[in-house]
Amino acid sequence: MTTKLFGEPVQRREDPRLLTGRGRYLDDLGPDALAAAFVRSPHAHALIRDIDVSAALDVDGLVAIYTWEDLPDRLAEPLPLLIPHPALTHGRTAYPLARERVRHVGEPVVMVVARDRYLAEDACALIRVDYELLKPVVGVEEAAQSAQLVHDDVPGNVGAHLVQEVASADGRGAREVIESAPHTLAFRLDVERSASMPLEGRGVHARWDADDSSLRVYSSTQTSTSVRMAVAAKLGLPLPKVEVVAPDVGGGFGVKIMHPWPEEVLVPWAAMLLGREVKWTEDRREHFVSSAHERAQVQFVRVGFDGGGRVLGLEVTILHDHGAYTPYGIIVPIITSTQLPGPYRIGSYRVEFSSIYTNTVQVTPYRGAGRPQAVFCMERTMDRIAAHLGLDRTAVRAANFIQPDEFPYDQGLIFQDGRPLIYDSGDYPESLRMLKELIGWDAFPEAKAEAAREGRRIGIGIGCYVEGTGVGPYEGGHVQITSDGRVHVSTGLTSQGQGHETSFAQIAAAELGVPLERVSVVTGDTRRFGYAVGTFASRAAVMSGNAIALACRKVREKALRIAADALEADPRDLEITDGVVHVAGSPHASVPLATVAVLSNPLRYAFDEEAVRATQFAGGSSFDRPPVEEGQEPGLEGRDYYSPIRSTFASGMHAAIVETDPLTAEIRILRYAVVHDCGNLINPMIVEGQIHGGVAQGVGGALYERMVYDSHGQLLNASFMDFLMPYATEVPRVETAHLQTPSPLNPLGIKGAGEAGVIPVSAVIASAIEDAEGIPIDRMPISPSDLFGLRRAAS
Amino acid sequence: MPEQAHEITLVVNGTLRRAEVPGRRLLSDCLRHDLGLTGTHVGCEHGVCGCCTVLLDGEPVRSCLTFAVTVDGREITTVEGLADGERMSPVQRAFAECHGLQCGFCTPGFLCTVTALLRENPAPTEEEVLEGISGNLCRCTGYQNIVKAVHRAAEIMAEES
Ligand code: FES
Ligand code: FES
Numbered sequence: 039m040t041t042k043l044f045g046e047p048v049q050r051r052e053d054p055r056l057l058t059g060r061g062r063y064l065d066d067l068g069p070d071a072l073a074a075a076f077v078r079s080p081h082a083h084a085l086i087r088d089i090d091v092s093a094a095l096d097v098d099g100l101v102a103i104y105t106w107e108d109l110p111d112r113l114a115e116p117l118p119l120l121i122p123h124p125a126l127t128h129g130r131t132a133y134p135l136a137r138e139r140v141r142h143v144g145e146p147v148v149m150v151v152a153r154d155r156y157l158a159e160d161a162c163a164l165i166r167v168d169y170e171l172l173k174p175v176v177g178v179e180e181a182a183q184s185a186q187l188v189h190d191d192v193p194g195n196v197g198a199h200l201v202q203e204v205a206s207a208d209g210r211g212a213r214e215v216i217e218s219a220p221h222t223l224a225f226r227l228d229v230e231r232s233a234s235m236p237l238e239g240r241g242v243h244a245r246w247d248a249d250d251s252s253l254r255v256y257s258s259t260q261t262s263t264s265v266r267m268a269v270a271a272k273l274g275l276p277l278p279k280v281e282v283v284a285p286d287v288g289g290g291f292g293v294k295i296m297h298p299w300p301e302e303v304l305v306p307w308a309a310m311l312l313g314r315e316v317k318w319t320e321d322r323r324e325h326f327v328s329s330a331h332e333r334a335q336v337q338f339v340r341v342g343f344d345g346g347g348r349v350l351g352l353e354v355t356i357l358h359d360h361g362a363y364t365p366y367g368i369i370v371p372i373i374t375s376t377q378l379p380g381p382y383r384i385g386s387y388r389v390e391f392s393s394i395y396t397n398t399v400q401v402t403p404y405r406g407a408g409r410p411q412a413v414f415c416m417e418r419t420m421d422r423i424a425a426h427l428g429l430d431r432t433a434v435r436a437a438n439f440i441q442p443d444e445f446p447y448d449q450g451l452i453f454q455d456g457r458p459l460i461y462d463s464g465d466y467p468e469s470l471r472m473l474k475e476l477i478g479w480d481a482f483p484e485a486k487a488e489a490a491r492e493g494r495r496i497g498i499g500i501g502c503y504v505e506g507t508g509v510g511p512y513e514g515g516h517v518q519i520t521s522d523g524r525v526h527v528s529t530g531l532t533s534q535g536q537g538h539e540t541s542f543a544q545i546a547a548a549e550l551g552v553p554l555e556r557v558s559v560v561t562g563d564t565r566r567f568g569y570a571v572g573t574f575a576s577r578a579a580v581m582s583g584n585a586i587a588l589a590c591r592k593v594r595e596k597a598l599r600i601a602a603d604a605l606e607a608d609p610r611d612l613e614i615t616d617g618v619v620h621v622a623g624s625p626h627a628s629v630p631l632a633t634v635a636v637l638s639n640p641l642r643y644a645f646d647e648e649a650v651r652a653t654q655f656a657g658g659s660s661f662d663r664p665p666v667e668e669g670q671e672p673g674l675e676g677r678d679y680y681s682p683i684r685s686t687f688a689s690g691m692h693a694a695i696v697e698t699d700p701l702t703a704e705i706r707i708l709r710y711a712v713v714h715d716c717g718n719l720i721n722p723m724i725v726e727g728q729i730h731g732g733v734a735q736g737v738g739g740a741l742y743e744r745m746v747y748d749s750h751g752q753l754l755n756a757s758f759m760d761f762l763m764p765y766a767t768e769v770p771r772v773e774t775a776h777l778q779t780p781s782p783l784n785p786l787g788i789k790g791a792g793e794a795g796v797i798p799v800s801a802v803i804a805s806a807i808e809d810a811e812g813i814p815i816d817r818m819p820i821s822p823s824d825l826f827g828l829r830r831a832a833s
Numbered sequence: 834m835p836e837q838a839h840e841i842t843l844v845v846n847g848t849l850r851r852a853e854v855p856g857r858r859l860l861s862d863c864l865r866h867d868l869g870l871t872g873t874h875v876g877c878e879h880g881v882c883g884c885c886t887v888l889l890d891g892e893p894v895r896s897c898l899t900f901a902v903t904v905d906g907r908e909i910t911t912v913e914g915l916a917d918g919e920r921m922s923p924v925q926r927a928f929a930e931c932h933g934l935q936c937g938f939c940t941p942g943f944l945c946t947v948t949a950l951l952r953e954n955p956a957p958t959e960e961e962v963l964e965g966i967s968g969n970l971c972r973c974t975g976y977q978n979i980v981k982a983v984h985r986a987a988e989i990m991a992e993e994s
Contacts, residue, residue, distance in 0.1 A: 053929040056937030057921060059872020059912035063938065066871035098835045154866075156857065237876040237884055237938045237972050288874070288938025289972050322877040535936025535973050723932050730975030731935060758881035758970065766976035767967045795975075 044548040044786075047723035050540045051559075061286040064241030064258040064319060071243060071315035072101055074305055075158035077148035077165050078328060079140035082174035082397040082751020083188070086138055086167060089148060094164040099153030102312060103161065104304070106135040112272050113307060117298060121367030125200035126393070128192040131365045132400075134300040140169070141188055141362035142397050143751055144327025146300050151308050151316060174397040174751035178336055178359035181396045188362060188395035197360060198368045198393040202375060204450035206351070206386035215351030215386045219342025223422050228817035229411045229800070231334040231359070231745035232738065234404040235763060236534070238288020239320030240329060242301050244309035252279045255306050258287050260295040261572030262562045263530045268298040269306050284562030290534035291735070292403040293330050295574040296366055326756035331745055332370060332404035334359040335411045339419055347423050347434035349384050354415060356391035361400035368393050369454050370401060373408035373506075376451045376459050380416050380504050381466040381689055382438040383447075397751045403574065405735060406796045413503045414818060417801035421808065431805070432470060432479060435502055439466040453685060454575075455509045461687040463779045464504070469691050469713050472775050473500070477693040477711040486809075495698045496708065497810025501798030502691045507716070507790025508580025508781075512681035514569050515586035517546060517593045519674040521639075521648055523617055523632030525550060525557040527589075529582040530570020532562030536728065536792060538578060541720045542586050545786070549590035550597075551614030552631065569679075576688065576790025579720060584680035584784045592676030597634045600674070604629050604637060631674070638674040640665035686781040688789035690714040692733075692798045694770070696806040703826040705741060705807060707770040715777040717789035725791045726774055732795015734769045739796070740803035741819055742768070841905040845870065846914025854901045860894075861885045863901035864911060872912040872941050876970065883969030886942035887911050893949045912941035915948060923989035924948050924982075933982035935973035943969050947983050956987055 055061055091103045106114065116131045136147045148165055152158035175181045175188050181195045188195055206215050216222055243256040253275060259265050259282075266282035269275070287294065301318050309316040320329070335358050342351040358371040368391075375389040420438070424431040440447050442465045453459040474480060482498045489496045518526045527546045533539065543557040550557075560566045561582075562573075571581070594614065601619035602609040605627050613622045620628035633651065641652040650656060654665075666672055695709040712729055719725050742762040746754040755761045772795075780787030804815040807825065813832045817824075836855040843850050845868060852867040859878075864870045864887065876884035878897045885897040888910040915922045924947050927933070934940040943966060950957065950965040957965060962983045971979065 049929055050932065052937070053934060054921070056934060056940055057912075057925040057928055057944065058916055059870070059941055061872070061937050063871075063874070065865070065875070069866060069869060156855070235972060236936070237882060237970060238874070238936070287936065288876075289936040291972070322879065535934075535938075537935070727932050727935060727974060727978060730977045731973045732975075734975035735972070757879055758877045759879065763970055763972065765967050765970060766963050766980060769976050771977055772975065 043544045043554060045719055046544070046721065048540055048544055048554065048721055050537045051543060052537065052539045063238055063286045063288050064243060064256060067256055067285060068243045068315045068317045071317035072151050072153060072312065073155040073158045074308065074316055074318035075150050075155060075162050076146045077150070077162045077167065078324070079136065079143055079145045079147055081140060081169055081171060082143050082176070083172040084140050084169035085172065086136060086140065086147065087170050088168040090166040093166070094161040097152065097157055097161040097164065099157035100161050101153065102151040102308065104135065104149045104308070105147070106133055106137040109134060111274065113303060117300065117365055118268060119367065120365055121369055123198065123367050126198040126364060126368050128197045129364045129367065130189050130192065130197070132300070132363045134304050142399055143753060144324070144399060146328065149304050149308065151312065176396055176398065176747050176749055176751050178334060178357045178394050178396060181394045182357055182392065188397055192395060195395040196392050197364050197395055200368070201388070201390045202451050203388040204386060210386060212351040212353045212386040212388035216340055216342035216353060219350045220344050221426060222340065222342045223426060224340045225422065225816060227337040227339065227415055227418055229333050229335050229414055230819060231331045232404065232743040233331045233745065234291035234293035236289025236291055236293065239322065239325040240294060240299060240301065241319040242305040243315065243317040244306035245315045246310045246313060248313055253306055253310065255280070255282045256285050257282060257302055258294060259284050259297055260290045260532050260534060260574055261297055262532055262564050263568060263570040264572060265297050265302055266564050269303055272298065272303045273307055273310065282564050284532040287532065287534040290573070291405040292332070292407060292574060294534065295572055296330050296402040322758065323756055326761070327399060327753055330402040331361065331399050332401050333411060333739065334401070335374065337415050339415060341419050341423065343423050345427065347427055347429050347437045349382065349438055351386045352384050353388045354378060358391050358393045359396050359401060360393045361396060361398045363400045365400065366402035370403055370408040372454050374412040376453050377409045377504065377506065378412040378416050379449055380413060381440055381464070381502050383440050398747055405732065405793050407575065407793070409503065409505060409793070409797045410736070410739060410800055413501055413798045414801045414804065417501045417798065418804060418816065421805050431500055432474060436467065436470060442467070453506055455685060457684045459506065460684060461504065462781050462783050464687065464689045464715060465777060465779050466689065469689065469715060469777050472777060473691045473693050473711060473713040476713065476773060476775050477695065477709065479693065493700065495700055495810045496695060497806045497808065498693065498695050499802045499805025499809055500691065500693045501801035501805060503797045504687050504689045505576065505794060505797060506685040507576035507688050508682060508686045509575045509577055510682055511571060512679050513571060513581035513585045514567060514677060514679040515582060515589040516567055516677045517586065517589045517675060519593060519631050519635045521632055521635045523556060523630060525552055527557060527586055528560040528566035529586060530567040531573045531578055531582050534573065536578060537721065537724045541579060541724055542582065544720055545583055545587050546590050549587050550594055552617040556617060576792040580686060580784060580788055580790050581680055583720060583788060584786050585678055587786055588678035588680060589676045592678055593674060596638065596676065597631060597674055600634050600637050601629050635674040639672040680784065682783055686783045686789045688716045688791065688794060690794050692802045694802045694806045696803065696810060698807060698810045698825065703822040703829065705822060705825065707737065709773065710770040711773045713775045713777060714794055715779055716791040716794065717781045718778060718787040719776065720788065722776070728791050729774055729795040730772050732793060733772050733799060734764055736796040736799020737769055738764045739819060740800040741821070744819055839902050841902055843904065844908040846910055852901065856900065856902055858901045859897055860899040860901045860904060861896035864896060870911050870913050874938050874941055876938065881970070883942040883946065884939050886945045886969065888945050888949060891949065893946050912944055915944055922948065923993065924951065924986040927982040927986035927989055931978045931982035931985050933974065933979045939969060939971040943971070943979060947986060951987055951990060955990060957983070
């Protein structure tokens with residue numbers, strides 16, 4: 039590599055556009071498009087007896103009204119179940135528009151298209167839907183016991199049930215090991231619902247070109263390639279006639295990996311029918327009641343351990359609330375149950391989950407995707423063991439760590455990608471050492487005593503996690519160098535603020551030896567790259583980053599071969615510096631990549647001065663060989679894919695110091711420290727930003743955010759007024775340190791970083807509050823009034 | 834029955850603009866859809882997130898809580914009007930330098946808010962910065978780099994004045 043770009047805190051290339059109002063988000067597109075709006079169910083559980091649209095027909099500007107009965111063929115079928123699993127014996131998905139029955143507040147029933155959104159909403163308000171109310175099923179434990187069913191053909195409301203068990207070295211199951219362990223503990227933990235809540239909601243814009251029967255769809259999605267396949271299949275269109283583009287996306291955090299949303303198939307369908315551009319932009323209330331939530335789980339834990347705090351046996355039983363439908367399968371509880379052991383060597387582990395239907399918004403991954411619950415469970419367990427034995431909490435963790443010489447380490451479980459869960463690399467003892475130093479763990483008792491003398495309560499907490507990142511199956515990259523010397527990189531996965539245009543350009547510039555300014559990156563546009571999976575599971579940098587590096591290596595090799603011909607040199611002696619191929623150590627024997635690009639494409643027609651060099655009478659080509667040799671292609675471009683045999687495992691440890699007010703029970707985070715290991719860093723500034731943002735979301739989940747459903751299945755806090763997301767005043771300054779244990783699994787040695795910040799926060803804050811208060815904390819989030827209640831109960 | 838439209842005149846980013854809007858048209862929608870200035874974003878439509886913040890006669894307001902007809906004749910600055918031609922304003926440059934944005938959706942609101950803040954108080958303390966941006970939500974950055982960017986913007990402005 040000639041230019042040191044990989045690993046540098048390069049400023050983001052997307053920023054000038056986003057800072058000057060020139061970003062193109064979904065609702066910025068199609069100024070002349072018709073607007074869609076939806077009549078959504080106000081009831082959590084009801085039969086639809088009748089829909090009367092007559093009063094809406096007089097609304098000025100009304101264009102069309104659609105109900106389920108209007109939907110043709112495959113559009114009238116339930117939406118796809120994206121990730122089937124043998125344990126998901128009773129998977130159910132919704133219809134794009136409700137058919138006969140609604141199962142949560144917010145479920146779409148009628149679609150209205152009008153000249154603008156105001157008028158479409160006027161029409162929605164005039165449509166009368168006659169419902170026959172059914173008893174709603176709310177709360178995961180209630181649902182698990184209820185005779186009332188969310189789906190009539192799903193007994194017990196159980197969508198899935200899965201057990202995984204890893205026996206001890208001597209072949210005993212966890213239950214048996216726990217029975218005979220020197221110490222045992224049993225307890226229950228609760229985690230409430232939260233949601234991704236990107237500041238830009240979802241949105242879809244579709245344009246049908248009747249002249250060539252093609253459809254272009256823009257969606258605020260985390261996966262344009264997969265939306266494309268779903269739209270083509272649902273609308274019966276040939277795949278090449280459908281293009282899907284993710285424009286600038288105002289945050290995703292998981293909710294936009296779910297697809298196809300009803301609107302993603304309905305809006306394109308309406309655009310085709312009407313021959314007009316149609317656009318739907320989700321408003322905030324719609325987002326609360328119709329997009330996905332996550333997190334809610336009840337966990338029952340039994341643990342057996344020895345006097346040194348080593349976990350001999352662990353048994354966890356999880357009730358997972360997946361809401362009314364399971365379009366995303368059971369990925370979230372699978373991740374919870376398999377990432378639960380974290381950085382620890384657990385003697386014997388049994389995990390069982392039931393995934394339960396309730397009459398609430400469906401649950402699909404939100405940043406962390408089941409891991410915050412897993413880490414909450416494991417780390418609360420570690421703290422309980424320490425408390426039981428009177429040991430330091432970090433000592434108990436250290437006693438259980440997998441050691442650096444034990445990698446690759448097989449946890450004996452099957453991970454979310456259907457493959458064995460084998461950790462590739464890490465150094466947990468070193469990570470803990472760094473964290474203790476960063477937060478001042480060993481000196482804390484003094485500070486605590488000092489504070490106590492002043493009548494203040496402070497506490498310190500810790501949380502450790504391992505995160506499987508970069509799951510397959512694959513991503514690809516395409517790199518083209520054009521005859522102006524510019525480098526065009528494309529990859530199929532999408533961006534929602536992670537700075538891919540910058541970090542991928544850094545990779546390409548470093549691999550090719552060209553200035554960064556010459557590289558441009560396109561993501562999430564199926565016109566440029568059709569094969570991809572999507573942006574989730576902290577996989578973009580690992581998957582597309584490596585694919586782009588591999589594609590660059592192909593292009594580089596080709597460039598060197600062509601340049602070697604032109605320079606009459608051996609390709610092995612050539613280097614590329616600042617976009618110029620030259621003989622190593624002799625900068626004068628050189629040819630710019632721009633010229634190499636010209637030479638790579640034998641021409642009949644010259645389109646400019648430079649192109650003359652590649653035309654057929656320019657000489658330079660041998661008459662014994664065809665202009666394009668066998669096995670070669672014209673053009674200086676290359677495409678490659680990265681498909682790992684399994685995930686790569688990032689890890690980290692967080693610690694916090696909190697203060698709780700002795701009178702008001704207010705909770706303040708005084709310090710927050712993060713040690714993070716995502717292997718080699720492409721751009722440390724971007725990685726830090728990801729961690730900051732993740733921690734902030736974690737703080738929301740630990741102290742503020744919950745979805746408050748009443749017993750009727752009404753979401754009582756469906757606005758930013760009542761669902762409390764942290765402002766700048768609620769988020770602590772995050773102190774970070776990086777450990778870098780490269781992944782041996784991929785060429786760049788990187789691991790994912792996107793979700794890391796959020797994963798352990800609830801566990802860390804619970805640990806710190808418990809330390810400050812001396813009261814066991816077993817549910818999250820915790821508000822001052824919750825803490826006040828706990829104090830009352832304890833005294 | 835078609836809605837009654839009102840003709841209004843606004844000075845937006847220094848340019849006189851006219852629009853025909855119904856009485857219920859929000860200023861945010863008027864800017865975005867009638868005037869094509871889509872840099873102003875809408876994150877909640879109920880006055881909490883601050884994404885839609887613009888400067889009305891220099892003061893930050895939530896354009897999602899303002900009817901367009903009520904600001905007839907007034908002067909508005911949106912994110913599109915913050916730069917000096919091709920040169921970004923100190924606040925914009927500081928956000929880029931400090932990585933104060935990720936998805937960029939909240940950013941126009943922060944930029945307008947901070948521009949007004951620093952005009953009032955060119956050298957704010959940490960507390961004043963937190964207070965000053967405490968009406969704007971960001972789901973991506975965790976605010977740390979936004980806070981840094983505000984201080985940096987103050988520094989740049991001091992250097993350049
Ligand atoms: S859109 Fe105006 S405050 Fe949220
Ligand atoms: S940068 Fe995405 S919401 Fe602030």
